[in-house]
Amino acid sequence: MEFAGAEPARVFSVHELKAHCLNCSVRELCLPVGLSADEMKQVDGVVTHRTRLKKQQPLFRAGEPFHALYAIRVGSLKATLLAGDGREQVAGFHLPGEILGLDGLGTSRHQAAAIALEDSEVCVLPFAKVEGLARSLPALQQNLYQIMSREIGRDQGMMLLLGSMNAEERLAVFLLNLAERHLRRAYSSTEFVLRMTREKIGSYLGMKLETVSRQFSRFQEGGLIQVQGRSVKLLDPVALKRLVRKQG
């Protein structure tokens, strides 16, 4: 356990944070499809509170009862699965505007844990409320379906990566994927700081940390990227894409 002695996350009321969906900077990411201002206001009412997490602090743990979805406002989190023998594998890294907790719905317990990679802020959406509102707001309903379906698509993409790509391709996909997601958040898509260690990247991509490190070095030698610890600059994204296309 990385954060065994964690105190419970401090909770802020909505008013305290003065943050609402209407003026949230990531609103079109977490609920992308057409909601009117009035509908947005109703969705706002579903957000009972927000939570601040310190680096390494868990939002929820595997096995805990599911009762809410979580939208990331600020920061980033990793989702980790527990393997049979107790070791953990990273199932995903999540950026602002992304929704966490979907995996718990089916079994009513979270399968994965969610842990903050840096100090973060998360909106809590009690699922009972979301469900209720969705029944009267078809647009929200569709958003929900889409979010879940996209998660399925994303996971299947990972299965493809883990099942048929070599180390070089995996890291290229990882970097390009991060770049794309940064782009949609109006961050720089060519220059960014990794929020996770080589080990976590490896865990996510199904390889060892040494292999990740070597691959970074190789990309740098080839002039594809520039790495300095966790700072990455993509020098030739097109070439990276070619690496992936060649052999899928």
Next chain:
Amino acid sequence: MEFAGAEPARVFSVHELKAHCLNCSVRELCLPVGLSADEMKQVDGVVTHRTRLKKQQPLFRAGEPFHALYAIRVGSLKATLLAGDGREQVAGFHLPGEILGLDGLGTSRHQAAAIALEDSEVCVLPFAKVEGLARSLPALQQNLYQIMSREIGRDQGMMLLLGSMNAEERLAVFLLNLAERHLRRAYSSTEFVLRMTREKIGSYLGMKLETVSRQFSRFQEGGLIQVQGRSVKLLDPVALKRLVRKQG
């Protein structure tokens, strides 16, 4: 393309098949949670028609527009993803009572293709109708969420397998998973016939067909299973489970 010259699947009206959800043998699998007889009748109305597929025939292909979910009544299908270079990877094998097509919802196009492994029969549930009915039937709504969430859980389990297990463990998981699913269908859980080739198993598990074959042989030598082509008998499921637990 495995079935390039496929004619379109022949379509039967509901009356023609005399099959209804109420007396369907797999009903409690595809819609597990409490629906009353009356509600079931309404769900029945959503099933506009059923489709028969010959072995190798596609139910839908990757890239096709999404407009329906599919419930398998009889037979089995595989879901396949197309990699960058055109090769395909199996994303899943599906048995009677399981729902297909969820991946298409998010992008409104199917990401995976679904192809019959044997002659099969499938219920077609136009999503617009499902969606409409779900709005007035909370139980159906919850079923939908659960089905999608379970698919996410399943995919994450695959990520774990592909990311951190060796060949031996992968095949053991595969066999145990099949056994469990057969059990819930009141089939024999210790003796069954594989509906797919070694190559497809390998594609699904992220290994080559030779490795699958060798692993089968090794399990047999060890007295864990008995294999004869596609007929498999689990002689020592407990030992198989131990193989998986040891190293996750």
Next chain:
DNA sequence: CGACTAGTTGAGGCCAGTCAATGTTGGTGG
């Protein structure tokens, strides 16, 4: 400053991939 965590790089081994030969099965047409 020392202890610790994170990252890089090298040497060597092993598991699964590759290539190849051979055996088996199942479907088709005579």
Next chain:
DNA sequence: CCACCAACATTGACTGGCCTCAACTAGTCG
């Protein structure tokens, strides 16, 4: 019904990519 063919499966020998183990460096925090 059988012969034939193609697809599927098994097994062996060899190879190679990633893992393992290990040494070393850099940065961080008390």
